[in-house]
Amino acid sequence: MPTFCLIDDKYVPLYRILWVSALPHFCGSPDCQQEGNYEVRLEDGESVWASSPEERDAVLRALEAWSGETSPDDDQ
Numbered sequence: 001m002p003t004f005c006l007i008d009d010k011y012v013p014l015y016r017i018l019w020v021s022a023l024p025h026f027c028g029s030p031d032c033q034q035e036g037n038y039e040v041r042l043e044d045g046e047s048v049w050a051s052s053p054e055e056r057d058a059v060l061r062a063l064e065a066w067s068g069e070t071s072p073d074d075d076q
Contacts, residue, residue, distance in 0.1 A: 002014075003015070005058065005059050007040055007048045008048055008050070012048060015062055017040060017042060017059070017063060018043065020023070020050075021039045021056070023038075024037060025038070032072055037049040
């Protein structure tokens with residue numbers, strides 16, 4: 001079973017993920033480069049950003065399979 005998932009261009013260990021945003025980021029800052037992306041919070045205050053709902057959902061599926069909640073072969 002894989003222990004990594006691809007987020008943006010990074011292979012992230014699933015055990016480092018604390019939570020995944022359900023909504024796209026919006027802070028209103030004119031210089032923010034993450035508007036519309038989905039935050040994936042990691043340990044130690046780090047974050048990586050999924051650029052689409054499909055990428056975010058792939059992270060969630062990988063976490064569910066890794067934790068044993070679903071089979072990696074389940075279609076969702």
